[in-house]
Amino acid sequence: MLPFLIASLILLALGYASFRRGRSLKQELLIIKGTEVANLVDLQSLVRHVAGEMGGGAYRERVALSGTVRCETPLEAPLSQQQCVYYKTQITEKYKALRTVKDSHGNRRKEWKTGRETLSKDEIQTPFILDDPSGQILVQPHGFGIEGIEVVERFEPAGTTNLAGSGGSGDRPEVTFTPRHDSRYRTLGYHYREEILPLGTCVYLLGELTDEGRRLMVRSPSSPPSGIITHRSQQAIIGSKEGRLRKTHIFSTGFFVVSFGVLIYGLYHVLST
Numbered sequence: 001m002l003p004f005l006i007a008s009l010i011l012l013a014l015g016y017a018s019f020r021r022g023r024s025l026k027q028e029l030l031i032i033k034g035t036e037v038a039n040l041v042d043l044q045s046l047v048r049h050v051a052g053e054m055g056g057g058a059y060r061e062r063v064a065l066s067g068t069v070r071c072e073t074p075l076e077a078p079l080s081q082q083q084c085v086y087y088k089t090q091i092t093e094k095y096k097a098l099r100t101v102k103d104s105h106g107n108r109r110k111e112w113k114t115g116r117e118t119l120s121k122d123e124i125q126t127p128f129i130l131d132d133p134s135g136q137i138l139v140q141p142h143g144f145g146i147e148g149i150e151v152v153e154r155f156e157p158a159g160t161t162n163l164a165g166s167g168g169s170g171d172r173p174e175v176t177f178t179p180r181h182d183s184r185y186r187t188l189g190y191h192y193r194e195e196i197l198p199l200g201t202c203v204y205l206l207g208e209l210t211d212e213g214r215r216l217m218v219r220s221p222s223s224p225p226s227g228i229i230t231h232r233s234q235q236a237i238i239g240s241k242e243g244r245l246r247k248t249h250i251f252s253t254g255f256f257v258v259s260f261g262v263l264i265y266g267l268y269h270v271l272s273t
Contacts (some may be wrong), residue, residue, distance in 0.1 A: 001035075003266075004262055004263065004265065004266025004267075005250045005263070005266060005271065007262050008259045008260075008262045008266065010153070010232055011255050011258050011259035011262060012094065012190055012255070012256065012259040014255045015251075015252050015253075015255030015256040015259060016252075017252075018248055018251045018252035018255060019252040021248050022245060022248035022249055022252055024225070025241055025244055025245045025248060026214075026245060027225065027239065028225045028241060029241045029242065029245060031062070031206070031225065032064075032206060032228075032234065032237060032238055032241070033238060034247060035063065035064040035206060036060060036064060037065065037066050037204070037234060038063055038064065038065060039132060039133070039134040039135075040065070040067075040130075040132050040134045040135035040136070040137055041134035041135050042134075043063060043209060044135060044137075044216065044253075047059050047209070047211050047216055047269075048064060052183055054264075057209075058210075059209065059211045060208060060210050061208065061209050061210075062206070062207070062209075062221055063206075063207065063208070063209045063218065064204070064205065064206050064234065065130055065132065065137070065204075065205045065207075065218065066102060066202065066203070066204050066205070066233075066234070067130040067131050067132035067202070067203065067205075068130070068131045068132070068188075068200060068201070068202050069085055069128055069129075069130065069131075069197060069198070069199055069200065069201045069202075069203055070128060070129040070130075070131050070136070070199065070200075071083075071085050071126065071127075071128040071129060071144065071199060073126070074122060074126065074128075074199055075087060075125075075126050077089070077151070077194055077196045077248060078122070078194075079151075079152045079183040079192055079194040080151045080194055080196065082151060082154050082196055082198055083199050084148075084196040084197050084198045084220060085126050085128040085141070085197050085199070086124070086125040086126075086146050086196060086197040086229075087122070087123075087124055087126075087148065087194060087195070087196040088122070088123040088124075088139060088194065088195050088196075089121070089122045089123075089145075089193070089194045090118060090120065090121045090192075090193045090194075091118075091119050091120040091177075091190060091191070091192055091193075092116050092117065092118050092119065092190065092191040092221050093116065093117045093119050093177070093185075093187060093189075093190055093191075094114070094115075094116050094155070094188040094189050094190070094191060095114070095115055095116070095117065095180075095185060095186060095187050095188055096112045096114050096115075096185070096186045096188060097111055097112070097113055097115060097184060097185050097186075098110055098111070098113075098184040099111055099112075099113045100182070100187070105253055114188075116191070119177060119190075125141040125142065125144075125146060126141070127139065127140050127141065128141070130203070130205060130218070131233075137209075137216060137217065137218055138215065138216070138217040138218070139205065139207070139217065139219075139229075140217055140218070140219040140220075140223045141218030141220075141229060142219075142220065143219070143227065144207065144220045144226060144227040144228065144229045144230050145226050145227065145229070145231070146197060146229045147195075147228075147229070147230035147231065147232065148195035148196045148197045148231070149195060149197070149198065149201070149231050150193070150194070150195045151194055151195065151196055151198075152190050152192050152193060152194035153193055153194075154191075154192050155189055155190070155191045155192075155193070156178035156189050156192070157188065157189040158177070158181075158187040158188060158189050158190070176208075177190065182265065195221075197229070197231065201231050202231070203229055204228070204229075204230055204231075204232065204233055204234050204237065205217060205218065205227070205228065205230055206227055206228040207220055207221060207227035207228075207229075208220065208221040208222065208227065241265075
């Protein structure tokens with residue numbers, strides 16, 4: 001009975017975790033749907049009115065905005081060399097290594113196993129200006145969930161020994177990766193991936209508008225869920241999260257049902273023996 005009980009509890013825990021994730025997604029979805037995209041001129045007028053009534057620095061409100069990314073001192077993405085306000089870069093080595101494995105009879109033998117190892121990973125953002133038809137506002141992107149545009153996705157076989165690592169804007173030296181080839185390890189190649197938020201990109205933003213410090217800006221909300229900056233539209237984000245929510249409901253229900261079924265089968269097995 002004990003193995004069935006353990007399996008049932010594991011499935012129950014997975015179901016609960018999936019259920020919790022579903023609740024979180026539902027909360028995010030309600031906030032996105034319930035926050036209409038505003039224009040900056042109306043928000044700026046409202047903030048000035050509140051500042052006149054209560055004094056500056058007191059305004060806090062979750063807002064949705066849409067506009068174009070501007071920045072006078074942009075970053076330079078290390079792989080694509082494009083100017084941007086956000087980049088996420090990852091370089092991964094693909095390799096084959098000789099490992100000792102055991103078969104079903106406990107016999108040991110050597111086998112070549114393929115694996116991956118992350119050699120370099122960076123995620124950098126910088127403050128930028130969001131420009132909509134009615135005005136401009138400063139965005140502090142730290143803490144936001146940022147979805148960039150994929151600009152690099154390639155695999156290069158081993159052979160090039162001087163490969164650019166991460167850094168951006170010349171703030172770090174190149175990282176040199178030397179392929180390894182010996183009797184137990186073989187470098188197959190390097191996988192490069194980079195996504196960025198380039199200048200001039202039209203973005204959807206969900207964050208907190210504040211005049212803290214006497215300067216109007218948008219930052220990530222202090223309470224969950226965190227803010228969103230994405231090149232996709234509000235409707236695209238809603239559709240994506242609705243799809244994920246449906247899958248989460250299916251998984252959580254499935255885990256709960258299977259957990260109950262395993263427990264019942266375990267009881268039947270014990271009672272019938």
